[in-house]
Amino acid sequence: MKSFKTFITEGGRSRGESLEHSIVTAINGKEEKQKKISLGAGKKIVKAAKLSGTGEVVGDGGFEVTSEWKDNWPGKVPSSTKTPKTDIIIGKKRISLKAGGKVQLMSGGKNESEATFRSAIQRTTSLDMGDIMEKIEKSILELSPAKLAAGQIEAEKKKGKDKVLMKATRNHTKLQKMLRDEFANNEQFAFQFAKEAMVGQAKFGKKSLASCTHILSASFEGDDVHLIPITNKAYITKIANSVRVVVRFKSASQKKTIKGVKTKTGKYRYWSVVSLIADKIVEEFELAGDYLTEGIITNIIKKIKDWVANLWTNKILPWLKETANNIIGFLGLTPDVKFNNEINWKP
DNA sequence: CAAAGCAAACTCTAAGAAAG
DNA sequence: CTTTCTTAGAGTTTGCTTTG
Numbered sequence A: 001m002k003s004f005k006t007f008i009t010e011g012g013r014s015r016g017e018s019l020e021h022s023i024v025t026a027i028n029g030k031e032e033k034q035k036k037i038s039l040g041a042g043k044k045i046v047k048a049a050k051l052s053g054t055g056e057v058v059g060d061g062g063f064e065v066t067s068e069w070k071d072n073w074p075g076k077v078p079s080s081t082k083t084p085k086t087d088i089i090i091g092k093k094r095i096s097l098k099a100g101g102k103v104q105l106m107s108g109g110k111n112e113s114e115a116t117f118r119s120a121i122q123r124t125t126s127l128d129m130g131d132i133m134e135k136i137e138k139s140i141l142e143l144s145p146a147k148l149a150a151g152q153i154e155a156e157k158k159k160g161k162d163k164v165l166m167k168a169t170r171n172h173t174k175l176q177k178m179l180r181d182e183f184a185n186n187e188q189f190a191f192q193f194a195k196e197a198m199v200g201q202a203k204f205g206k207k208s209l210a211s212c213t214h215i216l217s218a219s220f221e222g223d224d225v226h227l228i229p230i231t232n233k234a235y236i237t238k239i240a241n242s243v244r245v246v247v248r249f250k251s252a253s254q255k256k257t258i259k260g261v262k263t264k265t266g267k268y269r270y271w272s273v274v275s276l277i278a279d280k281i282v283e284e285f286e287l288a289g290d291y292l293t294e295g296i297i298t299n300i301i302k303k304i305k306d307w308v309a310n311l312w313t314n315k316i317l318p319w320l321k322e323t324a325n326n327i328i329g330f331l332g333l334t335p336d337v338k339f340n341n342e343i344n345w346k347p
Numbered sequence B: 001c002a003a004a005g006c007a008a009a010c011t012c013t014a015a016g017a018a019a020g
Numbered sequence C: 001c002t003t004t005c006t007t008a009g010a011g012t013t014t015g016c017t018t019t020g
Helices: A004-012 A015-027 A041-048 A110-122 A131-141 A153-159 A163-185 A187-199 A233-242 A281-288 A296-322 A324-331
Strands: A055-057 A088-090 A093-099 A103-108 A147-149 A214-218 A226-229 A244-258 A261-278
Touching: A015 A041, A015 A055, A015 A088, A015 A093, A041 A214, A103 A110, A103 A187, A110 A131, A110 A187, A110 A261, A131 A163, A147 A163, A153 A163, A163 A187, A163 A244, A163 A261, A187 A233, A187 A261
Parallel strands: A093 A214
Antiparallel strands: A055 A088, A088 A093, A103 A261, A147 A261, A214 A226, A244 A261
């Protein structure tokens, strides 16, 4: 018989968390049935991803952020922002599990967004970073910290009376457009921003248990399994290119406890967030093809050989001469991957 | 010890797209 | 032309930790 407490926590567990437990119990011996997860899903994932070693589910507590990250808060970094990217550890792999179709990579408030932005900028060497980046940063700094509105946010927006709320809303529109443009036009920036949101190396440090080394994606049924090391630039590029940037409010109803009963006051607290949403993460894997999961170099060479064989004579040479970027674009890699020393260009 | 603060899961909705 | 399906976008709830 399960204790009441166990019953409660199981009920309260999200589907993603349940799948974490399916996987971990599967690899540790006997898979335990989880709510909303069919028994066997964990085992299927373990097998398909070829996982080995002992598994554990990583809890929330006890992770510290780097000083680079801390700088973006005026005082203490709130512990609620310190959720690790790693969901489960199996053997030496620190795995972030992305289950189901839609995945939210981040949904950070002002300081979290600023921290992510800065870490991305610092890791971007692209030259075309004009004043747009300054504008974005300024806009991020204008994001709203939590405030209290008279009623529900949407209704207050319609009324238009709350000046602070209206100003913040205009800023959201502006910032969202700038970020979307930048994601579309500056591949390096998009890459670094999305990577940090997924992996957390700047936030927690490379060696921290809270930053992940692998992304594991699967359906809740245990199908469509992909285990990708975060060193796979082609994969992160794919995600960065398909991610949707959303700048918006989050809100929560204010509650007061009157004589032991929680009652809504009618007011709502709201704050700005920057979200990164990947809609069809599994399909992205399929589209990206097998060079994601297999030896990347081998497949690049194969790809080049096929390509060269077909097109060398009439198209390639002039095209190649035009700009090195064409090669990079074709391969779907980010520019700082060095590969041309090792490849025999002849078919 | 209530309230603030926060992320993430969960849920609803408006509006366009597709089907009948 | 009407109904149904899909989905982008947004609000709500949950479950913590920290603060005053």
